[in-house]
Amino acid sequence: MSTQGGGSAGNVGMYVGRDMLAAVPEERRDDYLQLVQEISDLKYQLGVEVARQLPRLFEEQDDEAIERYLDQVRAIADVGWKSGVEVAKQLPDLYHAPDPTIADSYVEIVTEATVGPPDDDETRAFAGELEDLERELREIEPKQQRAAELKSLLAARDRRDERRRKHAQELAAALPPILARLRPKHRDCYMREVRLVAAADPEAALEAANTLLDLLNGERVSHDGAAEWTRRGLDVLEKNKEVGRGYFRMGSKYSLEVLEELREGLALRQVARVLKLYATALSGRDVAVRGVDEMEAVDRFGPDHIILPADMRFFDDDDRNFVAYKVAAAHGAARIEFGTYRFSLDEIPETVADLDARYGMGTR
């Protein structure tokens, strides 16, 4: 530890003044600073007072007195640093008292006064009880926090359940008129998908009920497509209710993208009337256009039916898919116009007779 020029090193410099250091014999300054540092490590205020008093003792060059002084300061500091500061201030004067025992007696009095009488049973009991209570309080604190969290959580769930019941009621009112508009063939698919959404979120189910009606009745998706569209919407709903409701309202870009991805070509139902009018105009006969899914309901080779695929997905765009439908419809119209399906085995003898009459012998 350097002491050159009356300076100081480390924290000691904060309470060792130039004049204090100058009062210490030069060859003892390192010792002085080291001792002050040791005492100040116990308590800063103690270090300040010791730094003030030690130069006197160093001046007297009585190492025994210095050691005694520091021991007594440390001892009193153990029981109370404030008393220690006062003792550190007074002790050097007492060392010069006529009675050499007076300093020791002084330290004992102050020590006993600081420490006080030993604890009685009642005090120890109080302390023990207090310690137990404080431990219990420390243990109960996390439980109180958890209880508050649970209260908040349950209150939020109550509010959510209330909203859920309200939207379930709205769904109950909205579904019957929607079901009345739903084509019977879509009923199973529709009920299954709406039920899935309703179980997750009745508010989203209100949106899904309308959207699925349009998608299925408009033949914009197949039943598998509707299931996939619903499944992806439920994934969105699980992550974010509001975004999920937007999805089922067809109000999100993602919803439209999924629908576009699932769309299965041009549905015959969308263009059936145009094709019927077109074929009727071409053939001059009142034709009916039917999908292959309705084949059971019609005479497939009847004279006035054109059977076409339920959806046309030969091309990527609807315009060209419509042209494909148109070609098929024109072909069907031509068969009707020129009597392909009017052929009957019963007419064969008559036909042979006609051909024989027209072209002569040899026709068989």
Place this chain on the structure above:
Amino acid sequence: MALAHVRNVRQESGVDGDVAERLVKVAEKVRNLRTHGLEEGVSTRLLVYAGQMIEGGVEPVAACEATICRPITDDLEMQRSILELVNTQF
């Protein structure tokens, strides 16, 4: 096909015989739709208008859409059906 009809359209509009025949064919096909909500067929006057527009440089399908499809019905699907007939002819 009524040749007189074709001749009238050709003479009144100035289109050649092939275009006049196609126009008359459209009119004949549209006539098949009378029982499907079309109250009136395509008159010769409308065909002449179409021919005049074609003769004036308008693309035939566009001319027929303006003079035949739209004037005779408000039914969009009917209009589209007639337009598809026009597309088939031209």
